[in-house]
Amino acid sequence: MKRSSSLALFSSALALCAAASASAAQPGDPPDGLAKIETVVVIFAENRAFDNLYGHFPGADGIDKASQESLQQRDRDGSVLSELPPVWDGLTAKGVTPPVTQAMTEHLPNGPFTVNDAKGFNVPLSVTTHDLWHRYYQNQMQINGGKNDMFVAWGDSGAMPMSNWDTSKGDMWAVAQKYVLADHFFMGGFGGSFFNHQWLICACAPYYADADKNPAKPSISMTDDSGTALKIADNSPKSARDGIPKFVSDGNLTPDFYAVNTMQPPYQPSGNDPAAGGDPLLADPAKPTTLPPQSEPTIGDMLSLKHVTWAWYSGAWQYTLDHGNHTPTPNFQYHHQPFNYYANYAPGTEARREHLRDAGLSGVSFIQAIDDGVLPQVSFYKPQGNLNEHSGYADIQAGDRHIADVVAHLEKSPQWPHMLVVVTYDENGGIWDHVAPPKGDRWGPGTRIPAIIVSPFAKHGYVDHTPYDTTSILRLITERFELPVLHGIVVRDRAVAAHGEPPLGDLTGGLDLN
Amino acid sequence: MDADKIVALVTAGGIELTDRRRNATDDGWSLSFANGATVEVGDDGSARIGGKGTKAVARLLDPPRNA
Numbered sequence: 001m002k003r004s005s006s007l008a009l010f011s012s013a014l015a016l017c018a019a020a021s022a023s024a025a026q027p028g029d030p031p032d033g034l035a036k037i038e039t040v041v042v043i044f045a046e047n048r049a050f051d052n053l054y055g056h057f058p059g060a061d062g063i064d065k066a067s068q069e070s071l072q073q074r075d076r077d078g079s080v081l082s083e084l085p086p087v088w089d090g091l092t093a094k095g096v097t098p099p100v101t102q103a104m105t106e107h108l109p110n111g112p113f114t115v116n117d118a119k120g121f122n123v124p125l126s127v128t129t130h131d132l133w134h135r136y137y138q139n140q141m142q143i144n145g146g147k148n149d150m151f152v153a154w155g156d157s158g159a160m161p162m163s164n165w166d167t168s169k170g171d172m173w174a175v176a177q178k179y180v181l182a183d184h185f186f187m188g189g190f191g192g193s194f195f196n197h198q199w200l201i202c203a204c205a206p207y208y209a210d211a212d213k214n215p216a217k218p219s220i221s222m223t224d225d226s227g228t229a230l231k232i233a234d235n236s237p238k239s240a241r242d243g244i245p246k247f248v249s250d251g252n253l254t255p256d257f258y259a260v261n262t263m264q265p266p267y268q269p270s271g272n273d274p275a276a277g278g279d280p281l282l283a284d285p286a287k288p289t290t291l292p293p294q295s296e297p298t299i300g301d302m303l304s305l306k307h308v309t310w311a312w313y314s315g316a317w318q319y320t321l322d323h324g325n326h327t328p329t330p331n332f333q334y335h336h337q338p339f340n341y342y343a344n345y346a347p348g349t350e351a352r353r354e355h356l357r358d359a360g361l362s363g364v365s366f367i368q369a370i371d372d373g374v375l376p377q378v379s380f381y382k383p384q385g386n387l388n389e390h391s392g393y394a395d396i397q398a399g400d401r402h403i404a405d406v407v408a409h410l411e412k413s414p415q416w417p418h419m420l421v422v423v424t425y426d427e428n429g430g431i432w433d434h435v436a437p438p439k440g441d442r443w444g445p446g447t448r449i450p451a452i453i454v455s456p457f458a459k460h461g462y463v464d465h466t467p468y469d470t471t472s473i474l475r476l477i478t479e480r481f482e483l484p485v486l487h488g489i490v491v492r493d494r495a496v497a498a499h500g501e502p503p504l505g506d507l508t509g510g511l512d513l514n
Numbered sequence: 515m516d517a518d519k520i521v522a523l524v525t526a527g528g529i530e531l532t533d534r535r536r537n538a539t540d541d542g543w544s545l546s547f548a549n550g551a552t553v554e555v556g557d558d559g560s561a562r563i564g565g566k567g568t569k570a571v572a573r574l575l576d577p578p579r580n581a
Contacts, residue, residue: 392529
């Protein structure tokens with residue numbers, strides 16, 4: 001069903017959510033004591049699979065427990081690769097000295113490799129490495145029905161998806177050891193950052209009405225008969241050893257016009273400039289990558305409905321508005337600001353002023369709010385680009401240290417005694433993980449990602465094996481503050497149940513509320 | 515430098531390709547990236563960079579640097 005952006009439909013969707021709230025029974029009633037949590041903080045880093053950072057964490061379902069089937073990557077024809085292809089254009093990002101070149105990555109064995117292995121490439125955690133495709137259809141093709149054996153075949157970076165890091169000396173590793181590491185937490189949607197930020201706040205797929213009659217028409221993807229994979233072009237290299245795959249149309253929209261890969265916000269700050277002579281607060285709607293304003297209910301709408309205070313804190317938000325973006329610092333990412341796609345938070349609205357807050361450069365304003373004990377009941381924190389751990393433009397160490405510093409401030413906050421913090425990643429960044437995602441609905445869940453639960457109520461030194469996905473954060477917030485349930489969560493829960501999978505949890509598996 | 519090479523270099527640097535299409539005169543490609551940069555790539559190998567993220571993309575391509 002195509003959606004309109006009318007207020008009437010928004011209202012009916014709210015009513016639907018309210019109705020769903022009354023009948024929602026999965027994954028079970030909220031545990032007693034949930035009301036002890038008065039402050040929820042969600043920290044959303046970038047682009048790391050679970051095995052990439054925590055594959056050797058004691059007690060976790062790590063690389064050591066991977067089946068031979070998932071360790072070995074297959075070629076595009078289904079045969080097992082005799083060796084990994086090289087990392088096309090080299091393993092390290094442009095400008096890194098000394099570089100790890102493409103030639104140095106030839107003839108890697110078919111399996112995972114550790115980037116900072118002293119006997120291998122010996123690249124430290126402070127170095128930025130090659131980015132990888134992390135796109136909606138490719139992610140499904142790579143997962144290959146749960147076998148996770150086509151990450152190399154349907155990637156754009158040769159061996160790179162099989163990379164992992166020893167992060168056991170990292171600051172967040174120590175935080176995970178102190179509190180709870182969830183080792184079966186999956187990204188809410190397949191693919192990339194744009195889509196998974198939407199899943200964090202909306203549990204929905206954004207929509208571009210009448211895309212076939214609008215500037216985005218050439219960005220409509222062409223899938224094969226399965227509807228879950230892209231149609232391969234005739235000139236695509238037959239083997240992963242021969243080059244990057246080519247597709248007939250690898251766009252940002254599904255054939256039925258849902259936006260699943262990166263589109264720009266309709267409001268500034270946006271990657272797309274205002275139209276010439278147009279409203280300077282808007283992005284040019286004639287650009288093919290500008291997504292029209294969205295109207296689906298979000299968790300923000302639900303919180304506001306129940307008069308629960310909340311904010312999305314974004315690093316370098318105001319800096320970018322005032323001074324424009326700069327690289328490599330702060331390297332603000334326009335498509336990591338999910339509420340900036342919604343009409344309810346358009347420039348000039350009271351909701352925008354109240355809820356979309358500047359976290360400051362390097363999160364300084366957010367940290368000040370933590371120290372002052374003035375965080376709203378629910379906070380989302382998005383680190384600026386150079387601190388988010390995204391391959392290609394950020395390293396792991398800077399983000400790891402920054403987030404651990406934020407956690408240290410949270411532990412000392414006046415609000416700490418009744419606080420729950422979730423530190424997770426938006427998606428896997430195109431990187432392999434060995435655990436099959438739960439079978440869900442059309443949109444996800446996708447690949448497994450790290451999640452750390454930090455709280456005075458967290459079980460200490462605990463690895464939580466409960467199945468979760470990004471919407472589990474929404475489940476927790478929804479249950480704690482008795483909100484209407486977002487429709488996408490209802491659909492996800494039903495789909496998971498229909499596949500005979502255990503229900504996705506609400507993060508309380510990592511808590512001791514007694 | 516052709517469009518495929520430019521896309522490979524820029525996306526390896528962590529800047530996603532958001533749009534790729536033939537230009538209006540059908541003599542090259544128009545590429546858009548997530549940081550707001552656009553690259554007009556001629557079939558003759560010429561490249562022209564514009565938009566918000568020009569510097570970041572130029573740094574990854576280096577040359578061309580004719581923004």
